[in-house]
Amino acid sequence: MIPIIGDLHIHSKYSRATACTLDLEHLYIWAQQKGINVVGTGDFTHPEWFSEINEKLEPAEPGLYRLKKDIANWCDEVIPLSCRAPVRFMLSCEISNIYNKKGRTRKNHNLVYFSDVESVRRFNKRLGVIGNLHSDGRPILGLDARDLLEIVLETSENGYLVPAHIWTPWFSMLGSKSGFDSIKECFEDLTVHVFAAETGLSSDPAMNWRVADLDRITLISNSDAHSPSKLGREANLFKTELNYFEMRAAIENGDKSKFAGTFEYYPEKGKYYYDGHRNCSVRFTPKETQSQLGICPVCGKAVTKGVLHRVEELATRPEGAKSDNAIHFDRLIPLDDLLAQIFKVGNQSKKVKHTYRTLLEKLGNEFKILKYLQRDQIESAGVPLLGEAIFKMRENRILFSPGYDGIFGTAKIFSDKERLTVM
Structure with a gap:
């Protein structure tokens, strides 16, 4: 249920x-x-x-x-x-x-x-x-x-x-x-x-x-x-x-x-995962920020410290540890973003919007598609690569260019080689 x-x-x-x-x-x-x-x-x-x-x-x-x-x-x-x-x-x-x-x-x-x-x-x-x-x-x-x-x-x-x-x-x-x-x-x-x-x-x-x-x-x-x-x-x-x-x-x-x-x-x-300076196109991991003493090498000002860095500062447990009251969660990527990756277009393109609407009409609401449908049900809608994209997402098999200093990160679901293999 x-x-x-x-x-x-x-x-x-x-x-x-x-x-x-x-x-x-x-x-x-x-x-x-x-x-x-x-x-x-x-x-x-x-x-x-x-x-x-x-x-x-x-x-x-x-x-x-x-x-x-x-x-x-x-x-x-x-x-x-x-x-x-x-x-x-x-x-x-x-x-x-x-x-x-x-x-x-x-x-x-x-x-x-x-x-x-x-x-x-x-x-x-x-x-x-x-x-x-x-x-x-x-x-x-x-x-x-x-x-x-x-x-x-x-x-x-x-x-x-x-x-x-x-x-x-x-x-x-x-x-x-x-x-x-x-x-x-x-x-x-x-x-x-x-x-x-x-x-x-x-x-x-x-x-x-x-x-x-x-x-x-x-x-x-x-x-x-x-x-x-x-x-x-x-x-x-x-x-x-x-x-x-x-x-x-x-x-x-x-x-x-x-x-x-x-x-x-x-x-x-997210827009603030890594450290950096958007105006200088500088993006750092927490360790890179520390090696630079928190200073942007382009403009010489302090970089904006991101969420990952801030969590590291306040952490009392190592990465991967769980608190006793930990509650389950699932990471999801919005359906229009997945379609944009599949079609190699923007998520506001006519092709994405039309396919999104068609999928809702055939399969039901977005969360049902992203989380609850079986692979064969997803593939029955006839959108190439969609089933594979959703299951890569569900299994956390995604590569990222992380966000920083107000710039959203981007996900890469398929390499060119994977596209040829899956297609």
Whole structure:
């Protein structure tokens, strides 16, 4: 039985650098095409987006919302029959906290969740006194992350906060440029209320297992999508009912029978896996950075220290070690990226888009294709190399040119020799 799949960190069209199609209708459509059952609303602090949430969504199962029927019916017309399934929304947002603490400027992003719109309304009212909620779907607040957590707890006993993409250099709890060295340094006396953290696209659970400070929390993964088609780059698996409270408890308790694991972006494809300087086209492993004393040989400035390096700095265990509460995960590559590799074209090309749609119509949603179908079922769709590409991905037989300093990494699935052999 396929678990409930949840992508709980996304944005709206009101966030900077996001697609104009990032609305509730397109989230609903793309969630079904991806195979996602529960998607975050994102950006509920933004007044116009919160107004849309109230206008277009209605209560469904406990603590979750659904698109109103007349809107959903219109959206269903463009969704392949093989992908149609219920979609629920969880009220969510991301806050950018920028503040001074103990003589340093701190910059970290935090996710906040509530079970009802009235709690969101109270929360937004309090934050509106602190900063401008109109300027961005992800507001920038001069508010200590610890104090933000306190406001969440005071707003509702059912609300919770999750530090976002905890390793990225610039805006995260453990990032090399602006963060802390532990959860407690950040959240102080309220640390006990932080029961989860988001790994981010440039790290996976195995990297996090090396850090003992993270042992007591549950590692969750989300897409941080800035366009609807990027939904599901990472996601969480639940063996619960469609229910906010059960899903929250599964995360809080780290119960493997309820929180069944995550789908992960290959961290090498993330924008901050290696160290480097994008403007100088310099990319370093942590050892190479150390040999250069952290200095870019082109411009003479300090390189941006990536996630792999930062994990090495805080690691208390060797590579390959597991924490006692380790939960299963699978690394996946988005289907359009696989098709782009097969056809040797861009993932936004007409050929990729047409083949993607055809595959959904023949085989079902994207996660079903990437994770759950047998090889003969995949090959029955008639796309050369697709079955081999998916099984190479499932077996982690992929070569990478890792990402660094804001540049996404690239995967190489087939060598020229392999193409000839497989074809």
